[in-house]
Amino acid sequence: MGIVGKIVGGTIGFALGGPLGAIAGAVFGHAFDSSEESGLQGRSGNLSGIEQTQLAFFVSTFSMLAKLAQADGQVRNEEIDTIEAFAVRDLKLSPAEREVALNIFRAALSSPARFEDFALQFYQRFQNNHQMIEMMMDILVRVSVADGVVNRAEEALLLHAVRIFQMGEQRYRQIKSRYTATENQAYEVLGCRPEDSDEAIKKRYRTLAQSYHPDKIAGKGLPDEFIDLAHEKFREIQKAYETVKQERGLR
Template identity: 35%
Template sequence: MSWWGKLVGGAFGFMLGGPLGALFGAAVGHQFDRGLERAGLEFMGGAGEQERVQAAFFTALFSVMGAVAKADGRVSEDEIAMARSVMQQMALDEAQKRVAIDLFNAGKQPDFDLDAVVAQFRQESRRRTNLQRMFLEILLHAAWADGVLQPEEQALLRRVADGLGFPPAAFDR
């Protein structure tokens, strides 16, 4: 039985909502673990570096995507469709999609700690600048999903780029 999803879910939930958030996060993580088990992808013996990076990418991507979508005050149908498209491209099963949707919704909340999530992703993906670049590019596509890059979305994306250690000139490209 894998415990990695419960651990990540519980930790993320605690960051967002304290002890009650930890319980909710662990429950969501349990569903994620069950989905991995059914797919035969249970992580053996715990989390290696690659699994930690994948979990950090998954968690950060969908939660920050929710924050980007909500940055201008309203989440559009195009932004939701973009998130679903990313889920499809990642070939997520139903349980993983539910977790991704929960993360997206958590990112939309006013008390979402964007800087902490980005810092955690940066720490886990430290020598993988291509992964960080891809992360930022997906977020840029999400921000453009409705055809307009609002100033609030641009400011949030600059904050993410800065949190990942990208120089301002790299973001402007």
């Protein structure tokens, strides 16, 4: 069962604090009220450390996506459709989980907190876990590109996240190139350049394959709901390396 199912099913007593905590309290407090009305019995207790980390990632995702959608001052129906498609197609959330995700999205739209407030709290929690930070950046870019238009306001917020996450604009461009056709896309996925040596590319691949194995990043707090995305990223790394190997005749 994913973190959302555990919470809605009755596990209470989380303490994220800050703007993310305010969003979680508003959304899951309502979920608990609904559960009680429907006859589900709650149980008291606290989330474990890993569960709080998973909750922080889940709430951060849909809170930052909300502020991205709101970047130009209005939220278009197409943007809401993109968020729903991401929840269903990419995360494969159940109807109940999808509703929770959309409730987080709506609560963040109404929140006085800014995009950078959510991004900073996320970074403070995950600053020693570069895989989780890159997963978040990948998600923000993926959803921003999905509706076919990344306007200047959205781009400005994405670059602001890059600075908060201390990622570097080159890595951001490499992530963005995964979702836009480029001549050297396989190299970009690996974070390499065509002029890099064979050994450098092999070393980079080994590092990525080890770092982004789904089992490994799940153990660092990636919510179960995002595991399919981790598998997709892992397959993408493998496919890119196979492409480069064929081009170079590597064994």
